[in-house]
Amino acid sequence: MDFSYSDEQRMLKDMVDRLVADQYTFEARESIRTSEAGFSAEVWQQFAELGLLGVPFSEAAGGFDGGGAELMVVSEGFGRGLVLEPYLSTVVLCGSLIDRLADETRRAELAEGIIGGETRYALASHEPDGGYDPHWVRTTARAEGDGFVLDGHKAVVAHGDSADRLIVIARSSGEIDSAEGLSAFIVEADAAGVHRRGYETIDGHRAAEVTLEAVHVDADALLGEVGGAGDALESALERGVVALCAEAAGAMEIACDLTLDYLKERKQFGVPIGSFQALQHRMVDMRMALEKVRSLTFWAACSLESDPAERRQRIAAAKVMVGKAGRLVAEEAIQLFGGMGMMEESAIAHYAKRIVMIDHYLGDRTWHMAALRETLTDTARAA
Amino acid sequence: MDIEYNAEERAFRDEVRAFLRDNLPADVAEKVKQYKRLTPEEMVHWHRVLGEKGWLAMHWPEEYGGPGWSPVQKHIFEEEAAEAGSPRLLPFGINMVAPVIIKFGTQAQKDYYLPRILRTDDWWAQGYSEPGAGSDLASLKTRAERQGDHYIVNGQKTWTTLGQHANMIFCLVRTDPTVKKQEGISFLLIDMNSPGVTVRPLITLDGEREVNEVFFDDVKVPVDNLVGEENKGWTCAKYLLTFERTGIAGVGISKAALAHLKTIARETVVRGTPLIEQPAFAERLAELEVELMAVEMTNLRVVAAAEAGGVPGAESSFLKIMGTEVRQKISDLYREAAGPYALPFIDESEPAVGPEFANVAAPTYFNLRKLSIFGGSNEIQKNIISKAILGL
Numbered sequence: 139m140d141f142s143y144s145d146e147q148r149m150l151k152d153m154v155d156r157l158v159a160d161q162y163t164f165e166a167r168e169s170i171r172t173s174e175a176g177f178s179a180e181v182w183q184q185f186a187e188l189g190l191l192g193v194p195f196s197e198a199a200g201g202f203d204g205g206g207a208e209l210m211v212v213s214e215g216f217g218r219g220l221v222l223e224p225y226l227s228t229v230v231l232c233g234s235l236i237d238r239l240a241d242e243t244r245r246a247e248l249a250e251g252i253i254g255g256e257t258r259y260a261l262a263s264h265e266p267d268g269g270y271d272p273h274w275v276r277t278t279a280r281a282e283g284d285g286f287v288l289d290g291h292k293a294v295v296a297h298g299d300s301a302d303r304l305i306v307i308a309r310s311s312g313e314i315d316s317a318e319g320l321s322a323f324i325v326e327a328d329a330a331g332v333h334r335r336g337y338e339t340i341d342g343h344r345a346a347e348v349t350l351e352a353v354h355v356d357a358d359a360l361l362g363e364v365g366g367a368g369d370a371l372e373s374a375l376e377r378g379v380v381a382l383c384a385e386a387a388g389a390m391e392i393a394c395d396l397t398l399d400y401l402k403e404r405k406q407f408g409v410p411i412g413s414f415q416a417l418q419h420r421m422v423d424m425r426m427a428l429e430k431v432r433s434l435t436f437w438a439a440c441s442l443e444s445d446p447a448e449r450r451q452r453i454a455a456a457k458v459m460v461g462k463a464g465r466l467v468a469e470e471a472i473q474l475f476g477g478m479g480m481m482e483e484s485a486i487a488h489y490a491k492r493i494v495m496i497d498h499y500l501g502d503r504t505w506h507m508a509a510l511r512e513t514l515t516d517t518a519r520a521a
Numbered sequence: 522m523d524i525e526y527n528a529e530e531r532a533f534r535d536e537v538r539a540f541l542r543d544n545l546p547a548d549v550a551e552k553v554k555q556y557k558r559l560t561p562e563e564m565v566h567w568h569r570v571l572g573e574k575g576w577l578a579m580h581w582p583e584e585y586g587g588p589g590w591s592p593v594q595k596h597i598f599e600e601e602a603a604e605a606g607s608p609r610l611l612p613f614g615i616n617m618v619a620p621v622i623i624k625f626g627t628q629a630q631k632d633y634y635l636p637r638i639l640r641t642d643d644w645w646a647q648g649y650s651e652p653g654a655g656s657d658l659a660s661l662k663t664r665a666e667r668q669g670d671h672y673i674v675n676g677q678k679t680w681t682t683l684g685q686h687a688n689m690i691f692c693l694v695r696t697d698p699t700v701k702k703q704e705g706i707s708f709l710l711i712d713m714n715s716p717g718v719t720v721r722p723l724i725t726l727d728g729e730r731e732v733n734e735v736f737f738d739d740v741k742v743p744v745d746n747l748v749g750e751e752n753k754g755w756t757c758a759k760y761l762l763t764f765e766r767t768g769i770a771g772v773g774i775s776k777a778a779l780a781h782l783k784t785i786a787r788e789t790v791v792r793g794t795p796l797i798e799q800p801a802f803a804e805r806l807a808e809l810e811v812e813l814m815a816v817e818m819t820n821l822r823v824v825a826a827a828e829a830g831g832v833p834g835a836e837s838s839f840l841k842i843m844g845t846e847v848r849q850k851i852s853d854l855y856r857e858a859a860g861p862y863a864l865p866f867i868d869e870s871e872p873a874v875g876p877e878f879a880n881v882a883a884p885t886y887f888n889l890r891k892l893s894i895f896g897g898s899n900e901i902q903k904n905i906i907s908k909a910i911l912g913l
Contacts, residue, residue, distance in 0.1 A: 147522065398913075425906070429839060459815055518783075
């Protein structure tokens with residue numbers, strides 16, 4: 139048992155932390171958030187120069203071959219600064235699908251575009267009536283000539299508004315909620331028949347509703363085999379969940395720090411409000427919630443390569459805890475800041491929004507709880 | 522970064538498992554898992570088994586008879602012992618009075634008491650709390666006045682766990698009432714068979730006699746029984762608070778309790794469906810599992826930090842709160858699993874009604890309310906964290 143970072147992991151952490159501290163002051167983030175694109179192309183380029191966009195890619199794909207620990211380190215750092223760039227969409231989710239599904243030549247070529255910062259991707263997987271179920275796919279893929287024709291509607295596609303390319307999950311066979319029969323296609327965002335309605339999300343990010351109407355794609359748009367994207371999708375989403383949990387841990391840490399500073403500075407009745415026991419205990423509860431998220435995120439991140447049952451349990455547990463403990467930290471932070479916690483101009487409000495809304499990406503507390511419940515029932519039946 | 526045990530640690534775990542398999546009496550383990558009462562003989566027997574193996578005093582330095590384990594090894598032992606259903610060790614001798622004697626005692630005290638503790642010759646009790654001194658422990662009033670070679674002790678201690686079996690008690694007593702309250706306290710070892718000591722039972726809400734009150738009426742205690750300097754007893758008490766508390770989360774105990782609860786949830790069929798397959802119940806069980814995983818990994822992080830040379834300080838306060846909260850929640854769901862059969866309140870010696878587990882469910886739930894109260898209430902732990910970690 140050894141919980142310490144390796145030298146490389148420590149260097150990665152220092153690099154991300156420095157970058158966030160330099161580039162992502164609250165004022166800088168506000169100007170990025172309110173810009174037209176909603177993220178900074180310059181910051182993205184910096185990620186590329188520092189090698190951050192290659193962290194999770196395999197060496198074969200020209201990457202750093204980072205595992206769960208590296209993913210956690212980077213995402214936690216981004217969480218501290220509430221980083222807005224589409225790292226999760228492009229690198230973690232789509233990067234993972236490309237890495238797993240594309241054949242050797244294609245993989246190297248596609249990965250190069252991501253690692254160099256030239257191409258940004260968004261994952262168009264979930265659908266309007268499927269909630270958080272990634273397998274609930276009505277979007278169809280029909281073979282035609284040398285290629286395919288795609289039709290369907292994808293819901294709340296994170297950073298789908300600005301992505302150069304989409305990876306669309308479409309069904310060529312199987313029941314509506316089956317993992318079997320799902321394929322992944324790379325679709326140019328400006329291809330004929332692709333309609334995107336972009337919008338802001340309440341946590342400061344961007345997303346889009348994407349409709350595909352008779353979108354023709356070539357044969358090489360297909361990643362992997364027809365109907366064979368299920369496992370890679372699961373794996374990509376698991377990485378996405380770990381990244382979100384780590385981001386939540388980073389954001390919760392800063393939310394706790396800001397609140398603690400405020401308790402020490404803010405005076406009422408002639409004394410710092412942090413001298414009141416009622417508030418002290420609430421602050422302790424926040425810190426305890428943070429430690430729980432850190433612990434389960436760490437466990438999940440170290441379990442990405444574990445056997446499926448263990449891996450799924452730990453990842454679901456971490457996301458459940460983020461939903462629960464994250465909400466506690468966000469709500470308590472706003473409460474302890476009082477009126478200032480309600481202000482759009484306060485950094486804490488933005489931390490609170492991101493922390494709470496992370497529950498709404500890739501499965502909320504209730505969704506992952508159901509998975510844990512099923513595990514219990516399955517083991518009960520097996521016993 | 523590696524969350525798995527290495528080969529050496531796994532080998533140690535196997536050694537512990539084998540020892541427990543060969544030495545832990547099966548009927549005792551079964552009683553422990555089912556929250557049933559142990560006899561004093563059963564408790565003492567297990568202490569002696571571990572003592573003979575050299576595994577009883579795991580936190581002691583090797584020179585005094587400790588096994589020389591690393592923090593990870595201690596963790597493994599505690600977890601394995603709890604999961605196997607080992608009787609809980611009584612902390613009063615091994616983990617409370619002994620560390621104080623090792624740190625502050627005279628050579629004669631070490632030579633006399635420590636081997637006796639290793640052999641479980643004495644049953645120790647703790648004399649800290651008083652009717653007027655709970656969380657505000659330093660306001661204690663039990664008086665010890667020096668008369669020649671003796672102290673004369675008068676006063677009352679309370680919440681004395683299993684004091685009805687004890688023959689020795691370590692007490693915080695007031696030796697100087699004229700100074701600031703923390704500065705007039707001494708740490709005194711008292712033979713409970715001395716004239717003037719009276720033990721009276723306190724019956725808790727679950728009907729058990731687990732705690733007592735102890736009265737001291739002109740009790741003569743040799744000055745040789747003073748540990749550390751006179752009026753420096755508060756230093757001893759504070760030292761204990763920082764002494765090795767990574768086991769405080771009770772993760773192994775909770776894991777065993779949750780495993781037992783799952784078995785019950787599989788076996789208890791209500792309206793044709795096992796509880797574990799009923800969504801509302803399964804939901805709560807899964808919630809508990811997530812909570813327990815969080816405590817387990819937080820505990821391991823503290824263990825790993827200790828292994829790397831760090832000294833756990835106020836982190837143990839986090840662990841105490843988290844660990845006791847989850848244990849209480851498990852007992853809460855255990856009570857609910859019993860349904861209407863949680864109600865019958867029948868002594869263990871009488872035939873039970875309903876499922877076997879059900880009769881102890883509610884008493885256990887009520888008994889475990891103590892967890893957030895004793896050992897420094899969870900509110901006191903929050904005060905400690907506020908001060909030591911948050912700087913408030």
